[in-house]
Amino acid sequence: MKLSEYFLPTLREDPAEAEAVSHRLMLRAGMIRKLASGIYSWLPMGLRTLRRVENIVREEMDRAGALEVLLPLVQPAELWKETGRWDNFGKELLRFKDRKEHDFCLGPTHEEVITDLVRREVRSYRDLPLILYQIAPKFRDEIRPRFGVMRAREFLMKDAYSFDADEEGLNRSYEAMYEAYQRIFSRCGLRFRAVLADTGAIGGSESHEFMVLAETGEDRLALCEACGYAANVELAESKKEFSYPEEKERPLEKVATPGVKSVEEVAAFLGVPPSKLVKTLLFRAGGEVVAVLIRGDLELNEVKLRNLLGVPEVEMADAETVKRVTGAPVGFAGPVALSGVRILADLSVRGLRNFVTGANEADAHLVNVNYGRDFPEPEFYDLRVVSEGDPCPRCGRPLAVTRGIEVGHIFKLGTKYSEAMRATFLDREGKERPLVMGCYGIGIGRTVAAAIEQNHDHAGIIFPREIAPFEALILTLGPEAELMEISERIYHTLNSSGVETLWDDRDERPGVKFKDADLIGIPFQIIVGRRFKETGRVEVKERSTGQREDLLPEEVVKRLQGSA
RNA sequence: CGGGGCGUAGCGCAGUCUGGCAGCGCACCUGCCUUGGGAGCAGGGGGUCGGCGGUUCAAAUCCGCCCGCCCCGACCA
Numbered sequence: 341m342k343l344s345e346y347f348l349p350t351l352r353e354d355p356a357e358a359e360a361v362s363h364r365l366m367l368r369a370g371m372i373r374k375l376a377s378g379i380y381s382w383l384p385m386g387l388r389t390l391r392r393v394e395n396i397v398r399e400e401m402d403r404a405g406a407l408e409v410l411l412p413l414v415q416p417a418e419l420w421k422e423t424g425r426w427d428n429f430g431k432e433l434l435r436f437k438d439r440k441e442h443d444f445c446l447g448p449t450h451e452e453v454i455t456d457l458v459r460r461e462v463r464s465y466r467d468l469p470l471i472l473y474q475i476a477p478k479f480r481d482e483i484r485p486r487f488g489v490m491r492a493r494e495f496l497m498k499d500a501y502s503f504d505a506d507e508e509g510l511n512r513s514y515e516a517m518y519e520a521y522q523r524i525f526s527r528c529g530l531r532f533r534a535v536l537a538d539t540g541a542i543g544g545s546e547s548h549e550f551m552v553l554a555e556t557g558e559d560r561l562a563l564c565e566a567c568g569y570a571a572n573v574e575l576a577e578s579k580k581e582f583s584y585p586e587e588k589e590r591p592l593e594k595v596a597t598p599g600v601k602s603v604e605e606v607a608a609f610l611g612v613p614p615s616k617l618v619k620t621l622l623f624r625a626g627g628e629v630v631a632v633l634i635r636g637d638l639e640l641n642e643v644k645l646r647n648l649l650g651v652p653e654v655e656m657a658d659a660e661t662v663k664r665v666t667g668a669p670v671g672f673a674g675p676v677a678l679s680g681v682r683i684l685a686d687l688s689v690r691g692l693r694n695f696v697t698g699a700n701e702a703d704a705h706l707v708n709v710n711y712g713r714d715f716p717e718p719e720f721y722d723l724r725v726v727s728e729g730d731p732c733p734r735c736g737r738p739l740a741v742t743r744g745i746e747v748g749h750i751f752k753l754g755t756k757y758s759e760a761m762r763a764t765f766l767d768r769e770g771k772e773r774p775l776v777m778g779c780y781g782i783g784i785g786r787t788v789a790a791a792i793e794q795n796h797d798h799a800g801i802i803f804p805r806e807i808a809p810f811e812a813l814i815l816t817l818g819p820e821a822e823l824m825e826i827s828e829r830i831y832h833t834l835n836s837s838g839v840e841t842l843w844d845d846r847d848e849r850p851g852v853k854f855k856d857a858d859l860i861g862i863p864f865q866i867i868v869g870r871r872f873k874e875t876g877r878v879e880v881k882e883r884s885t886g887q888r889e890d891l892l893p894e895e896v897v898k899r900l901q902g903s904a
Numbered sequence: 905c906g907g908g909g910c911g912u913a914g915c916g917c918a919g920u921c922u923g924g925c926a927g928c929g930c931a932c933c934u935g936c937c938u939u940g941g942g943a944g945c946a947g948g949g950g951g952u953c954g955g956c957g958g959u960u961c962a963a964a965u966c967c968g969c970c971c972g973c974c975c976c977g978a979c980c981a
Contacts, residue, residue: 352930352942353916357974377973431905432979448980483905483979490981497981549981558980642978655978658906749981783981818939851941858941869940879940 341810342831343844347384350856360556362792363488365801369860371788378485378493385860386788388809390496393787394475396527396806397498404520406471406500411453413477417443419452423760428652432480446479451757451779454501458775459763465505468765468775469513473500475784489785490745490793496785502778505767507754510776514546514752517780521550521748524782529804530747530791535561536571537749538643544753550782551744552790561744562726566737573741574643576726577733578687582635587693590708592676598703601671603636606705610696613637617696618689618709620673622657622665622681625649629657629665633675633685633718635692639725648684648721666700674698675715676706685711685718745790746783753777792861795884801861802884810842812900813862817850817869827868830878830893839900858883864900 351368358364366372371386382390398408417435420426425433426443434446447453454472462470475498482493489495502513518534525532530552537549549572551561562576563569600609607614617636622629623645630649634640646654659670665681666673674697675683689695694708711717728741758764758774767773788807795802805811812834816827827843834841842862844853850869857865867879867888877890880899891899 349914351915356910356916359975374973430979478981480980484975484977486975491979495981499981746981781981786981815940820939847939849939849941849943851939851943854941856942867940871940 341842343842344846346842348856348860349383350859358488360487360490360789360793361796362490362789365792365796365859366488366789369801372489374488378482378491380489380492380494380785382785385809389788389803389807390784392807392809393528393784393791394496394498397475397524397782397784400520400524400527401473401498401500403523404471404516406473406517406520409454409457409472409474410476411447411450411457411474413447413479414444415447415450415453417445419456419761420445423452423757425452432482434479434481448478448480449779449781450474450499451501451753451777452761455757455761455763455775455777458501458503459758459761462503462763462765462775465765465767468503468505469509470503471500471513471516472503473498473780488789490789492785495783498782498784500780502780503758504776504778505765505773506776510752510754510778514750514778517750517778518548521750521780521782525550525552525747525787527806528787528791529806530787530794532747533561533563533570533744535563535744536575538572538575538647539751544751544756544778546752548750549744549746550748550750552747552787552794553742553744554790554793555743556793557743557745559744559746560725561742562730562739563742564732564735564737564739567732567735569732569734569739573725574641575647576739578722578724578726579731579733579736580688580726582688582691584691584693589710589713590694592709592714593707594699594704595707596703597672597705600703600705606696607636610705610707612696616694618675618692620675620678620698622662622673623654624657624661625654626651628682629661630682630684631665631673631675631678632723633683633689634724635686635688636696638686638688639727640686641723641725644721644723645684648723666698668698668701672698672700672702672704674700674706674709675711675718676700676709678715683715683718684723685720686723687720688724689718690720745786745793747787747790748780748782750780751778753779796861799855800859803861803863805863808861808863810840810862812839812841812864812866813857813860814841814843814845814866814868815850815853815857816843816845817853817867819847820873823868823872826872826878826893830866830868830896833897834900837897837901839897866896 349370354364355367358367370383372380374380417426478497479494485493504510532552534548534550537547539547560573562571562573600606603614603617614637618633619636621632662670696707697709699706729738732739755774763775764772792801814827816823831843863883865881872878879888881888
């Protein structure tokens with residue numbers, strides 16, 4: 341393509357609406373434009389990148405034996421009622437009525453549709469295993485869309501579903517998808533890790549997330565260099581032993597702490613370390629309110645709490661509930677004389693003596709609190725978020741905590757959906773059994789954003805070669821016929837040799853072309869300018885390293901093909 | 905949904921406190937000039953100041969309601 345005939349609206353300045361690096365760069369590089377909150381158009385340069393990722397995904401899915409389908413975005417409520425998700429999926433599910441007043445929704449995921457399809461067509465174990473996938477838009481009415489296409493409401497996703505006769509079959513399908521994912525993200529040129537993950541709302545027994553490592557990631561990962569253990573921090577088990585020196589129980593005392601609420605404030609006010617405080621956190625879980633105790637300097641893990649309680653959701657109690665349960669405003673809750681709620685405690689509290697808690701009254705805390713004496717000994721569980729340096733749950737060596745962007749997630753679903761929707765087959769003995777399912781997602785647009793998040797510098801994007809919109813960009817630094825002619829020759833030679841090349845033939849000054857070239861991140865820049873007039877050589881600059889080589893025009897093709 | 909912030913030309917912003925001609929830079933159009941890191945000169949086009957209502961001789965500016973967007977938290981590919 342000639343840039344003079346292309347559609348590449350680059351921005352010189354950062355758009356005010358974008359904070360995240362990838363979001364900023366995608367807007368500036370003319371890859372995307374926003375239509376509404378969380379809803380984006382992909383422009384030619386962005387779409388080419390998206391397609392590169394999509395094609396890698398497609399190739400690897402096909403290689404793994406999965407079959408491509410295309411499922412409807414608009415789905416009837418009836419299917420969702422069968423699994424119960426019409427009522428409990430939450431507001432992310434955008435529901436609406438058609439002209440005949442029938443309920444429909446925009447598909448946020450396609451378990452229902454695919455299960456419906458398969459139950460109609462698959463009867464026998466002979467039809468199994470079956471893995472179907474699609475690459476198609478999804479819609480989730482996210483509470484807060486963020487970071488451009490990273491967390492959009494409408495987004496392109498690859499979702500695959502496996503159907504097997506039994507658990508072993510599921511394990512094989514899961515393994516095949518796991519391998520495919522490894523290949524996909526490697527081919528995309530990304531630094532990533534597969535980590536153990538919580539199954540969340542989708543449900544199921546086992547799950548891995550594929551995380552692109554980036555400081556700006558929204559998830560935290562616990563990694564062990566020694567044994568390879570890798571888990572989302574949400575479910576990484578804490579093996580840290582808490583032991584405290586023997587200490588005599590001192591008399592309980594109430595102290596006035598006017599307006600002093602947060603752990604930091606209370607610790608500073610009383611002149612004790614935050615580790616001498618015990619936070620009392622109130623949660624709504626199912627119908628009940630539970631109080632959770634954890635040492636002041638540690639972080640509670642809501643996923644562990646949710647799984648422990650066996651409820652689909654826990655949420656922090658609102659101010660009104662806190663007031664009703666404790667009799668005090670938020671910030672002064674404590675376990676002493678707290679009645680009517682179940683009290684759980686993190687293991688970090690076991691053995692702790694003479695600690696500080698809220699007094700369940702405004703502007704007051706208790707010091708020298710001891711469980712067993714001042715309130716009944718609570719149930720102790722592992723409820724904290726692991727932190728850097730904690731012992732690895734598998735080998736005991738210190739864990740590292742790092743950040744990642746979730747680009748893929750695979751689940752063993754089991755028979756959750758097949759049972760709810762009566763998707764069954766006849767086994768070898770002629771017995772009817774539910775299909776054993778798995779599901780496997782990849783955020784295509786998010787992968788593009790994550791790649792940029794991981795590969796950029798102050799000047800712009802540095803695309804990994806495998807997903808770059810073009811491989812080479814010719815910059816012609818002047819209008820002279822001599823330069824245009826040689827540029828055009830290189831342009832045709834490259835494109836006809838299979839090196840996808842964009843030619844900046846615009847009537848722009850060199851500075852503009854250099855800036856745009858660095859911004860859009862095409863791996864190789866072929867610079868045709870003064871140097872050519874002087875020496876008959878053009879310059880090939882590698883975007884990722886900044887290295888430049890002077891080559892004769894006829895050497896360029898070989899150079900670019902050679903480094904493939 | 906809770907907390908914070910923003911809405912003025914395509915983009916980035918000033919002007920709002922203290923009401924009085926709607927501005928600046930970039931981009932865009934024309935001409936000249938220029939061509940190795942976002943040139944220069946001259947001329948030019950472009951605005952329901954987010955919307956509706958109110959106060960006032962007069963509203964971008966004050967008041968009320970509404971809408972949109974961004975950032976921080978709970979959700980997810």
